[in-house]
Amino acid sequence: MTLAPVAVALDGPDLATITGWAAAAGPYVSTMKVGLETYLRDGDAAVHAARDASGGRDVFLDLKLHDIPNTVGGAARSVAHLAPTYLTVHASGGAAMVRAAADALPDTRVTAVTVLTSMSEDDLAAVGLLGPAIDAARRLALLAVGAGARAIVCSPQEVAAIRAEVPRDVVLITPGVRPAGAALGDQQRVATPEQALADGADLLVIGRPITGAPDVAAAAAQIAASLTIR
Numbered sequence: 001m002t003l004a005p006v007a008v009a010l011d012g013p014d015l016a017t018i019t020g021w022a023a024a025a026g027p028y029v030s031t032m033k034v035g036l037e038t039y040l041r042d043g044d045a046a047v048h049a050a051r052d053a054s055g056g057r058d059v060f061l062d063l064k065l066h067d068i069p070n071t072v073g074g075a076a077r078s079v080a081h082l083a084p085t086y087l088t089v090h091a092s093g094g095a096a097m098v099r100a101a102a103d104a105l106p107d108t109r110v111t112a113v114t115v116l117t118s119m120s121e122d123d124l125a126a127v128g129l130l131g132p133a134i135d136a137a138r139r140l141a142l143l144a145v146g147a148g149a150r151a152i153v154c155s156p157q158e159v160a161a162i163r164a165e166v167p168r169d170v171v172l173i174t175p176g177v178r179p180a181g182a183a184l185g186d187q188q189r190v191a192t193p194e195q196a197l198a199d200g201a202d203l204l205v206i207g208r209p210i211t212g213a214p215d216v217a218a219a220a221a222q223i224a225a226s227l228t229i230r
């Protein structure tokens, strides 16, 4: 069976719960994402559980590193033993910071987060980022790729513009993905899974629409089917 290009965000309350989600969704999707809530609580055990329970799916370690280059390079080396397929850094940390992570982890796709999908245009203006989100996202994506990033996190609303500007082997990853009718929660710049893929995304990050469902396996299977029957 073809695995859907979906990373399930394993943002959960304890190790047993996220292990269960990984086991339930693993047969349908390509990737398991371990983020701050889970990694800061459970550490390496969360990564091992995500990988093992899912049947060996890719691991996306979403730590969103953002510090001076020396510190980010060291932080990246600190998780090298986990061999994640993806490790995130914030592109806004600058080219030297992205480069430090990429140099530290040559076998991992250092993945640059452009503009958080939870931020509206008004939120961005409030923190001094003037102009449309798409302009900042494109600028940050190009900067990060130039500094060695091999994957980019962006909103599905910006993925087409970024797809047109970065080399094809750069993996474009979109959170802020919601099946039609699903609750947005704190996400602002969103699209459906089908639209995100059509616009050029390679990997869709989907958390609560799967992990918040009464039947996690059924929710993952349904989204996977919607993407493969196209």
Ligand SMILES: O=c1ccn([C@@H]2O[C@H](COP(=O)(O)O)[C@@H](O)[C@H]2O)c(=O)[nH]1
Residues within 6 Å of the ligand: 009, 010, 011, 035, 062, 113, 115, 116, 117, 118, 153, 154, 175, 176, 177, 185, 187, 205, 206, 207, 208, 209
């Ligand atoms: O811009 C970003 C970067 C990362 N995320 C992460 O993706 C998931 C989304 O989860 P949902 O439950 O589907 O909203 C979550 O782990 C975020 O930390 C993002 O949403 N936006």
